[in-house]
Amino acid sequence: MQKNTLLLFDIDGTLMTSGGAGEHALKVGFREEFGIEDDLRNVEIAGRTDSGIARQMLAYHNIEVNPETLERFYQGYLRNLIRELPNRTGTLLPGVETLLNELYARSHVALGLLTGNLERGARLKLTHYGVAHFFPFGAFADDHHDRNALGEFAQQRATALHGVRFDPARTTIIGDTPHDVSCARAIGARVLAVATGAFSADALEKCNPDAVLENLSDLGSALNALNESSAV
Ligand SMILES: [Mg+2]
CATH class of the missing domain: 1.10.150 (DNA polymerase; domain 1)
Structure with a gap:
């Protein structure tokens, strides 16, 4: 099946914590x-x-x-x-591995990164926690120092890899800070905000993301927030 859904994950506070x-x-x-x-x-x-x-x-x-x-x-x-x-006692955050496995198995879904990490740092962190293979491409701090500029890089790489242009309405950025919300809006994408980083659900709610979750531990809620059906 041709891919039609682009999901771009932040790393720190969203997928994992590096324990400082x-x-x-x-x-x-x-x-x-x-x-x-x-x-x-x-x-x-x-x-x-x-x-x-x-x-x-x-x-x-x-x-x-x-x-x-x-x-x-x-x-x-x-x-x-x-x-x-x-x-350090860093770790993947609750539900992340289950959610990534579920999304990776969906042939219409393209997974990527949209992160403030340098690409080399992102690879080090994701490899250390065993989830690098889920993310064949991404946009990184190497591309631009302004996070709001990173969405376009991610879109271009998604298109180069998968041969399709992803509709912003079917593109979701998953992140843990108000900056993740604004960088999604910069490309007209949806946002799922998760309160597993430095910001509470209430604080994230004030930025008007499309959905807010305390964490990604409930697979059904996470899929729902991503507009993905629970059964495929
Ligand atoms: Mg983050």
Whole structure:
């Protein structure tokens, strides 16, 4: 069957939590590369892109933002992420594995990523938690530092891989922050917001997503929120 439904998942707070590995890697990588301690207190992280975070931190410390400093930032982060992931009690969030298995088996569904992670960081995290194979493509922080620009990259890659243009009305972004809601709206897509990250269901509700769930543990509710029938 030709694919006609595009589902784009955020990673942190939506599919998994890295148990603090990501933030630790940001701090230690920044210290190693630039010799500066930053406790991240002045940095907005949830829902932001790694390239946006890099720009914020470099600018805050009066370091010029250029391809060389950005790549040093990324290398420091990724090196420490590799080290730190196995040391943390991160986990897939409730119901994620069951839902992904169910969606992956549906021949009309295309699964992808829309994440603020660098592609290399996304692959490290998803491989560590055993779900990388569900996601053959995605849009990442490498594509743009503004999350609202990432939807178009995801759409282009979905079309390149599956040979069809996905109707925005049949495209849903699944994420855990108000930024996931706005980046979906930027391409006219639907949004399922999940309260498994830093934002409560009430806070997410205020951003007017198409659906809000406390978590993805109930398969029927998750499918319903994605406009997928429970029985296929
Ligand atoms: Mg997130």
